[in-house]
Amino acid sequence: MRPFTFTQVQDVDTAVQEVSAEGAKFIAGGTNLLDLMKIDVMSPSHLVDITKIALNTIEETEEGGLRLGALVTNADTAYHELVESRYPLLSHAILAGATAQLRNMATNGGNLLQRTRCYYFYDTQTPCNKREPGSGCSAIKGYNRDLAILGTSEHCIATHPSDMCVALAALEATVRVKGPQGERTIPFxxxxxxxxxxxxxxxxLQPDEIITAIDLPAQGFAQHYTYLKLRDRASYAFALVSVAAALDLEGSTIKKARIALGGVAHKPWRVPEAEAFLQGKEVTTENFRRVAEAYLLGAKGYGDNTFKVELAKRAIVRALEQATKMEPTS
Known part of the structure; x- marks a missing residue:
């Protein structure tokens, strides 16, 4: 680990000012950043500790939704009464990730900003465009079993590792940020x-901006939802494929559907046009299969991870069936 300076701040404006310095990074729970610093993948020259800023509450919004403070821990979010009752999809997704110890430290804002777990990104002896732009992507012709099959490019096939973010994508959350130019919101x-x-x-997110909160809309799909995470072992493993599925049903008719995939792309993957196909349709396995096919259009395997294409299709069908039956997890 390289030497760095350290400052603790008490408010958002000071935090924004401090992080504007060259080489500065925010630190809160530090569950990902510190690991990367130890192996010299990231080497900020200045750390800005934001843990004392008052961004650690969960409050109802005037629009009927919920505002999650950026510094609320993942554990406190997952077990919060309003999250469990109104947004259980989010609670289940958070609890499917990491370990209890990490969830007790990791923050909501930090979860959004965690880096990929690609083997080559972590190995400083191999080329990686994400770590060193222009050096090449070792994963494309290397060992890529855990990596992306959707939205890839010739420069990178890494995946975003978060479970929480998959649920937030399905719920259509909004990220609130603040920088030198003031506050703004970013659709998830x-x-x-x-x-x-x-x-x-x-x-x-710009380098001189800080996440202040995550806003959840009023509709939480608390009745028909599931978070399906397929992985190599039952706990403490990142998803090969994960599915956050949420349905609004009237009898056996689908009024609204939301689906987000994890473990398959550089970001949580959604196809709104495929979700729209389900609107007004009956709950049938055949309709779910048609949506699954639409979600995987353009998917490309790179050898070790080619199996993910079929796995993701089957996972979507299974997740939608579970959501219909009110089975929240496997």
Missing amino acids: AEFHRLPGDTPHLDSN
């Missing part, structure tokens, strides 16, 4: 980026 679908030719940029 626009927060994370696909790799394109700039895979080192994970999100559309």
Whole structure:
């Protein structure tokens, strides 16, 4: 780990001012950043500790939704009474990730900004465009079993590792941020980026901006939902494929459907046009299969991960069937 300076701030405006310095990064729970610093993947010259800022509450909004403070821990979010009762999809997704110890430390804002777990990103002896732009992508012709099959580019096939973000994508959350130019909101679908030719940029958050909160809309799909996570072992593993599925049903007719995939792309993957197909349709396995096919259009395997294409299709069908039956998890 390289030397760095450290400042603790008490308010958002000071935090924004401090992080504007070259080489500065925010630190809160630090569950991902500190690991990357130890192995020299990230080497900020200045850390800005934001844990004392008053962004650690969960409150109802005037629109009938819920505002999750950026510094609320993942554990406190998952077990919060209003989250459990009104947004159980989010609660289940959070509890499917990491370990209890990490969830006790990790923050909501930090979860959105965690980096990929691609083997080559973590190995500083191999080329990686995400770690060193222009050096190449070792994963495309290397071992890529855990990596992306959708939204990839010739420069990167990394995946976003978060479970929480998959649920937030399905719920159509909004991210609130603040920078030198003031406050702004980012729809969750626009927060994370696909790799394109700039895979080192994970999100559309500017370097001098701070996440202050995540807003959940009024509709939480609390009746018919599921979070399905398929992985190599039952706990403490990242998803090969995950599905956050949420349905609004009237009898056996689908009024609204939301589906987000994890473990398959550089960001939580949604296809709104495929979701719209289900509107007004009956709950049938055949309709679910047609949606699954639409979600995987353009999917491309790279050898070790080619199996994910069929796995993701089957996972979508299974998740929608579970949501219909009010089975929240497997």
